[in-house]
Amino acid sequence: MSKKACSQKGTKAFCLSGARKIKTFFKRHQKQSFAYPYIMWMAIFVVIPIILIGVYAFTDSGGFTFRNFAGMASYAPVFGRSLWLAFLATAICLFIGYPVALAISRRNLKSQRILMMLLMLPMWINFLLRTYAWMSLLENTGLINRALAFLGVFELINSLNSGNPSYIPIDHFQMINTGGAVVLGMVYNYLPFMILPIHSVIIKIDPFVIEAAQDLGANRPTVFRKVILPLSLSGVISGITMVFVPSVSTFVISKLLGGGTDMLLGDLIEMQFLGAAYNPHLGSAISLIMMAIVVLCMSIMNRFGEGEEQAVLM
Amino acid sequence: MTRKYKNPVGNFMTLLTLIFLYLPIVVLIVFSFNKTKSRTIWSGFTLDWYRELFTDSTIMTSLQTTLAVSILGALIATIVGTFAAIGFFKMKRSWRSPLLTINNIPVINADIITGVSLSLLFVSAGAILGFDLGFGTLLIAHISFNIPYIILSVMPKLYQLDRNLFEAAQDLGCTWFQTIYKVIIPEIMPGIINGLIIAFTMSVDDFVISYFTAGSSVQTLSMTIYAMTRRRISPKINAISTLLFAVVLILLIIVNLREARQAKAEAKKQRILKGR
Amino acid sequence: MKKFVASLLSLMLLMSLFSACGGKKSENGLVNVYNWGEYIDLDLIKQFESETGIKVNYKTYESNEQMYSVLRQGGVSYDVVIPSDYMISRLINEDMLAELNFDNIPNYSLIDESLKNMDYDPLNKFSVPYMWGTVGIIYDPAIVGEVDSWSALFDAENSGKILMFDNSRDAMGIALKYLGYSMNTTDREELGEAFALLQQQKSILQGYVMDQIFDKLETGEAAIGPYYAGDYLIMREANPNLKFCIPEEGSNVFVDAMCILKNAENKENAEKFINFMSGTEQSAANSEFIGYTSPNIEVEALIEGDETVMSVMYPSEEILAICESFVSLPQETLDYYDSIWVKLKS
16 A cells, blocks of 8 residues: 555556556456446547647637648747757656666565655655755755855865966856756656656566576676566656656746746747737647657657567667 | 665665755755745744744645645546446457547646646637636546546456456346446455545646646645745745645655554464464 | 545545635625736735625736736636736727726725826726836846946846846837837837847846746845836845846836726626725835835825835936836737747747
């Protein structure tokens, strides 16, 4: 029970892979009618809203038009920036998350449980507040810069460069309002979403498979490369999806940590609906393209997952 | 797992990750006791923000809204979702696959698109039927993004069921309702509870979808916090987060201790049985 | 364990439903107010509620443009909104405001005659002034030196310490004024020049902000930024180093006025609220709290403050002479504003 309580966030990923795995099925009964209310619900609250986005994207106050897509090229920098920052955040999450998930899975059950709980616990503090706390840490007059100044780091750097005539002494590191701060915010918020699915897949690998590989003379890197990595790939793919999608569409992290000078896709969409430039038609068009990009990325990912293991290992 | 290797690098990374995750939380908690409103300069200990918290009607009302919408949303989603999962389970595969794909849309889709698309629906329907966004639309939105999680955690449990159970139940004279109520539901209960907890957490944590669907009359805690980050944030909000965090922490510790004790008792019983 | 969770959940549900129902009840109905952030003394709302028994549902927005988006998106039920002059005329043009019944707003007689029948509401059917004020530069002289011109906001020497308005009208207004044009120009070339200036400025900015400017200037995180005069008086309390100036090129003078939306469900309560806020005692308390200038003629005598407070709240004739009000722009120019604003930030 407690394990569930602490790993509930990660179950999102776990469920995804679980649903994918559903292959066998039983004889059918008439009980399928139990699903009818929900099918109605989905039609009204899932399908129709998405159709509405499509309708808005291809209309304006006058009627059918492609105009909303015509000017899309001018938003290319926003698309580029969003995709790039989300890619960076996903890559960093993977490079931190995989070794951590692996390290946790090698501990005994009790400490695994405690560690996973510790990873999930921060989620119970509202993500806006945690991100806001990063602001206090990263600001020019923030806690990190204060601590560094207190330790004399800036004096040291300044004295090291005192010989250089064109050198301008510094009293802080510029951290807030940069792309780096936004990536940090994304990594911070979504890292557990990477660790959880990978961990839940790795612990399911049959230890006998690993022992068998070792008995057959595989050394440690080979076991990892030939056994653990391929078998944990489905978790990696869930993790990547769960970090990339919210990263590419965030509008809060960029507002808080990015200074609001460079928008991301989420900001752009929010701005058209409830922000400073009302235009739901353009907003819908951008949403539609973003959805297409996400679907494209995911189908590429899934192809990777289902393809030859060798291709991924390269 | 095999415990043959030592993994100092991995362990060190785990430690760093935990520090990274908890650093801002420590900052947040420490500054909930700060005398001034400053977020970076410590000027003395006080409990004033905790005291003021309970008289701040905006924060308290939004906390109530959050709890009400999360609990109602999770419960309704659990009921609808469990029945839907049973229905899907009984369905022809050619029907089930596309339906499960649609079911996955809110899970995979970016929150902002779910939020925006629902707000388009609510606003256009509201214009025709004459209603405004409010608690109702907020609740519908939460139920909508919760049900997929229920289905995704109940379905695997259904597949683990022994199909003979149904036949045995029916052979023993159970009506279909009794079969469901007395046989299937208890068997899949862990999946249902798990789904309920996921749904509840997703609801409490949600900001983006609520932001687009709540309208003018209600506001969740997340929305209140967002509005505050756009102005001058008050340490009161640090205080309420610290309290919520403490409640969850204490609950988790209690649950864990109970489980550990039960496990110990179980192990003892086993030992005694074996000894005999 | 299951029972534990179940009982906990049901307990919480009961509690939240109980308190949600208990909290919403009020004998004399409701009024939904949508106002700028940091723009009211919240004690006045409590006072209004206890005096009239009307419950106030109070929400805030960041800028005129954001308020407009929320209203246009629809599905919301606000009664009173408090937009600025140019936005009021836009709302009037788009038929979104209701005509006020001035019989219910006797305090309207206390409003300064010079603030009645303004351009934005020439027949004065739709609005009652809430506060007025000017836009200027708030800065820390120890870091950026003395400032008397908009040029300080475009000066690379101050790079990384500058904040800028996060709404198109105020930001463009400053750029236009700096270039020596009217803030209300519809000339594409002049607008294009101002837009180019803002694009250039972006690289030396710390960020685009609205009310976050309080925090950033008070803590010294940023050193200079344009904002509304009244807010300077509040920031000064937290950071006495800050100074305020109306740049010599001229600036914006604005009136924010209370209006009732056409689809308001609680029009009478809304009028009561407007009347309440216009009362001398309330308006003075409010003015004192938020630092903006009350349109009520009796308030000036009641305000206690040093020379700075008085000069910021009640600027001299010479300063007002170089200030310009925003007027509503034609739809074509509004579309242009929206499009460049998105472009600027992308």
